[in-house]
Amino acid sequence: MLIGELASKTRLTTKAIRFYEAQGLLQSPARTAGGYRDYREDAMARISFIRAGQAIGLTLGELREIIAFRDHGQAPCVHVAALLEQKATEVALRIAELVELQETLQELRDRAAHLDPAECPPDSVCHLIWPKLPVSGRP
Amino acid sequence: MLIGELASKTRLTTKAIRFYEAQGLLQSPARTAGGYRDYREDAMARISFIRAGQAIGLTLGELREIIAFRDHGQAPCVHVAALLEQKATEVALRIAELVELQETLQELRDRAAHLDPAECPPDSVCHLIWPKLPVSGRP
DNA sequence: CTTGACCTTACAGTATAGGGGAAGGTGTAT
DNA sequence: ATACACCTTCCCCTATACTGTAAGGTCAAG
Incomplete structure (x- = not known):
């Protein structure tokens, strides 16, 4: 073949x-x-x-x-089993990070619905995005 | 400075x-x-x-x-608001993928706890990993 | 003999967010 | 005079999983 x-x-x-x-x-x-x-x-x-x-x-x-x-x-089964444990841990951690990010995004969307773009102060680029939570995760 | x-x-x-x-x-x-x-x-x-x-x-x-x-x-607020919506959608999708992956991993870990490595057929490399679900996500 | 489909290797590029280190200029202190 | 910290530009490297392209070889059919 x-x-x-x-x-x-x-x-x-x-x-x-x-x-x-x-x-x-x-x-x-x-x-x-x-x-x-x-x-x-x-x-x-x-x-x-x-x-x-x-x-x-x-x-x-x-x-x-x-x-x-x-x-x-x-x-390789023993090695694979260990890898599966490790992957499961990683995935759980990643999900937790993303859920936290999801909550942050939800807050920001709420703010976006109430803030007036005309009042956005230029020196901060955009008032919707501001250092607030120590969120670690990025997709 | x-x-x-x-x-x-x-x-x-x-x-x-x-x-x-x-x-x-x-x-x-x-x-x-x-x-x-x-x-x-x-x-x-x-x-x-x-x-x-x-x-x-x-x-x-x-x-x-x-x-x-x-x-x-x-x-940029209007643009930012649109981006936030888009990010929220992406994050939700990613979370769903990872949750599905988490479930798959859990099944595989259960199998690992019950299968005997000595019975692992060489032609499949490892019986723990086998095409089963059309899982799309990869971290 | 030539066309076309298929195959070969090898190099480069994709996206992301920088880090490493070379070769050399600047500025201050001793 | 020279040591030292700091700055400059420039190019390459990291990880992941491939894809694209170039230049050329193989094989069967017409």
Whole structure:
């Protein structure tokens, strides 16, 4: 199977497939006499795994680590379980930040509905935005 | 006021201040005879505004647009109000994505607690991660 | 023999918000 | 005279996940 066929079967671009190989996520496939990449069927499973991992918020770097375990003959499950815990913590933190931001934005929208633009003092650029809360999160 | 003093007063680096100037967020200050940037007091208000804007999730590009209104003699409030609406929508969407991801991660963690790594089939890399839900979000 | 589809490598660019460091000028104190 | 802190511009680097483009090789059909 050449790279174009693999790409259309997995709905990736050939660019992305070569990129994954360069990043160590896909093993280098055999080559045809002409130098074309020649994939086996199991490449599709690898790619499915990568996309599934991305869908749950794993980076390609993290997926590379997981795949490295498997390619070294070890089950990566323990490592994966730890990563899942870590991701869950990160996501919870991020949600908390965004909820706080959401509340701040709501306050600002309320103010926008009551303040008169004509009274906006030029030296502050815009009276709607003013240092107020130590909000840490940015999207 | 030279750039170093402005930097320490605003708790920014001189790098960041020059960067803001290059991005059109700060007007080019006067120069001393020796070519040093010489800031007026109002530069501090501008920088406070920029940091406040960042804190509510505005990008430097968006802040540049807002500042451009003010520098053209117009109150940016209407534009800002629209941006706040847009940001609120984005944040709400992002939160929804992350909550969905959080639920998915929770399911996977439950599975991790019950599956035996020894039974993990090598061809799938790790049985904990498998295409399942069309989750769109990635942090 | 040529066209066209497909493949190759390699370099550059996207967006975001700066940080690192070089090479050199300025200003004040000793 | 020279040490030292501070300033200047300039270019490259960071992380993430690719996409775009150039220049050229491979392969089957007409």
